Amino acid sequence: MHITQLNRECLLCLFSFLDKDSRKSLSRTCSQLRDVFEDPTLWPLLHFHSLAELKKDNFRLGPALRSLSICWHSSRVQVCSIEDWLKSAFQRSICSQHESLVNDFLLQVCNRCPNLASVTLSGCGHVTDDCLARLLLSCPRLRALRLENCARVTNRTLAAVAAHGRALQTLHVDFCRNVSAAGLLRLRAACPGLTLSAEHSAAMIPDQPPLARGCAASVSPAAPGGQCLPHATSSCG
Template structure:
């Protein structure tokens, strides 16, 4: 819905004038039709927050640059109870506000680069691939550190395609956001059973945990987590059935090595 439509809908809720309206000076011509006009900034804070809620992050930022009053609305933490990012690069923008009102956070990166570069083990990457990863490798981890310090009331966290996040990143969120109820990790290749151990030790408020397509999650890790947190709805689509990463010095069987090579090709 466009902002103009929202303002129009809001105007329809205002009581219409049935009698004559006293219009001083130059306002008389605008009031001759019986319509009362008002400036956007004359709306109270609650109405402005409602209007801002219909805009995306870029739209909110653009509107906030028009005057000080709208900038104050943009910076109101209540406006930012939900944040969604479609790529880690969006975390660099200054078009959002982190605060205690944040309840739901999702960072989802559905990109071929994730499969072709980020998901490859470090010891298999070429220097060119390592250079690509270096430009965004710490983005999500650094952002989650800010979330830990500024968003203690977070209830839901979704990380999809964030190939560079580690077990410690998720454990830090569990330590600082003690009200977290939903944790969904998808295609995060560095997540291992240590993350599930953190869920068992720190997830007092968790009600649902998903670790889908995380190839370094094992069946033993899932079973251990279920024992520690029987009340948590735990699911792991394909994770325990995928071939885990194996360090070169471990000398994996030839059959598994060929399967791994076919997956990467």
């Protein structure tokens, strides 16, 4: 029996055992198998292990997608996590090659995958609060959001969870250095039923723009209320 003699249900089952590249290769053999590849029900789960995979044409986004994970474990993650104003020209050039990839991809998810239930992002140093807020708005059935080592995630994401994460049951913001203890307390008060993990996040040193650093350096120990007093060689804007 030739593979094309199998019914649609059997073909979908067969495709489900293949990885993304194998599915794409098989879909190129004939129009019938290409139609199976394009079937949204074939794609309830998507897992990516590098940002380069997001640019491939070996998967499909659709309303059947329930679980999405992007876990990037690379030495370049360390470069992405460096504060922008501290990066060298070479480091900025590295980041420029991929800094918009995850945000652009998640915007596509927002438009095509309203039934998404679980999202995991690890090592996505350029994903933004605005993008995550839109994800929460566009995917009202989202029950689990797990973020790890996402340097640009701040308390604004926590506020978006409180405002828009009506179905959210689990939130992880582990090793996200710009999430503060105060932000976590506000979220716990607003969403007492939420299972919240913030391993090391509030204990990490947050980003400090040059202006803030200069201001902190020029605080006089004797100044009441921690006010910034100008020194002879520096000033606070």
